[in-house]
Amino acid sequence: xxxxxxxxxxxxxxxxxxxxxxxxxxxxxxxxxxxxxxxxxxxxxxxxxxxxxxxxxxxxxxxxxxxxxxxxxxxxxxxxxxxxxxxxxxxxxxxxxxxxxxxxxxxxxxxxxxxxxxxxxxxxxxxxxxxxxxxxxxxxxxxxxxxxxxxxxxxxxxxxxxxxxxxxxxxxxxxxxxxxxxxxxxxxxxxxxxxxxxxxxxxxxxxxxxxxxxxxxxxxxxxxxxxxxxxxxxxxxxxxxxxxxxxxxxx
Numbered sequence: 001x002x003x004x005x006x007x008x009x010x011x012x013x014x015x016x017x018x019x020x021x022x023x024x025x026x027x028x029x030x031x032x033x034x035x036x037x038x039x040x041x042x043x044x045x046x047x048x049x050x051x052x053x054x055x056x057x058x059x060x061x062x063x064x065x066x067x068x069x070x071x072x073x074x075x076x077x078x079x080x081x082x083x084x085x086x087x088x089x090x091x092x093x094x095x096x097x098x099x100x101x102x103x104x105x106x107x108x109x110x111x112x113x114x115x116x117x118x119x120x121x122x123x124x125x126x127x128x129x130x131x132x133x134x135x136x137x138x139x140x141x142x143x144x145x146x147x148x149x150x151x152x153x154x155x156x157x158x159x160x161x162x163x164x165x166x167x168x169x170x171x172x173x174x175x176x177x178x179x180x181x182x183x184x185x186x187x188x189x190x191x192x193x194x195x196x197x198x199x200x201x202x203x204x205x206x207x208x209x210x211x212x213x214x215x216x217x218x219x220x221x222x223x224x225x226x227x228x229x230x231x232x233x234x235x236x237x238x239x240x241x242x243x244x245x246x247x248x249x250x251x
Contacts, residue, residue, distance in 0.1 A: 005176030006117060006185055007061060008079065012174070012224055013108070014054035015080035018070055019232070020101060021047030022239050026088055039137055043098075046130050053123050060119065071240035075233040076226040083166035085223070085232040089159075092152075095145070096159040099138040100167040103203070104196045106131045111192065116184035139203060146207030153208045164212040168219035171196075175225075 024044035055066035063069060083101065088094045109131060112124035145152040171193040180186045201211045222228070 003061065005174065005179040005183065006120075007058060007063065008174050008176055009180060009186055010054050010058050010061075010120070012079035012081075014051045014058065014069075015078045016084050016101075016105075016170075017047045017054065018051035019078070019080045019235065020084035020097075021045070021051060022235060023084065023086075023088055024094075024098075040094075043134050043137070046134070050127050050130070053127065057119055057123060073236075075228045075236060078226065078228065078232065078236070079224050080228075080232075081166070081169045081172065082220055082223040082229050083163070083169055085229060085235060086166065087231055090155070092145075092155040093159040093163065095138070095141055096156060096163050097167075098134070099142050099203075100160075100163060100200065101170065102131060102134040102138055103199055104167075104170050104192065106135045107195050107199065108192055111187050115186060120185070142203065142209075143207060146204070146209045157209050160209060161212055164214065165217050165220045168193075168214060168217060169221045169223060172219070172221040172224040 021044045024040050024047065051070065052066055055063075055069050058069065059065050064072075083097065086093075086097070106128070109124045109128040113121055113128060115121040115124065142156070146156055147153070171189040173189045174180060177188055181188045197214065204211050
């Protein structure tokens with residue numbers, strides 16, 4: 001029987017990684033420091049690689065091949081959260097997004113190492129290891145800039161307040177949430193969100209930044225069911241331009 005709960009989980013994770021990988025790649029050549037230019041380029045490459053691993057699992061479950069899935073769907077067919085598709089804006093926003101998103105992903109893939117679906121558990125172990133560098137990079141800069149000058153703290157706080165409703169959308173629940181939990185594929189978005197909030201609060205407490213009052217914030221959701229911002233389709237058009245010219249080309 002087709003395992004729709006598992007497929008939906010894989011699609012949303014893979015789409016998140018692909019779209020944010022593309023956004024991060026847009027810093028190549030534009031980073032504020034050479035080291036940051038290289039770092040964001042490297043993390044972008046990692047994320048695209050993570051998406052390939054997850055799309056490959058989907059292909060093994062009967063979905064189209066990874067290139068077809070990645071480059072021929074339109075925005076309403078994507079399951080990524082709205083957070084990852086937002087334009088990069090200034091570096092402070094990209095840094096905050098990096099911090100909030102990768103903190104969630106590190107916890108997610110840690111949880112998935114215990115998944116009852118063994119192929120996913122094995123992929124999660126590999127991705128978890130690579131995410132350690134991503135989270136270390138984010139923590140380092142949040143700690144430094146979040147306790148540096150009045151301007152750096154102010155800019156990061158403004159981006160943090162702006163980003164938080166979108167970040168809460170990471171945890172938009174699947175229509176199959178109870179099935180995923182019952183099948184022990186994934187412990188669920190509620191558990192992940194609780195762990196993430198604790199981790200973010202713990203890290204922000206070491207800086208001059210303050211945690212937004214998430215209890216009164218309305219999460220920006222819809223991405224998991226194909227309701228996206230106006231920014232996603234142009235990104236997909238750009239991302240798939242070469243593939244659409246000649247889908248049979250080999251590189």
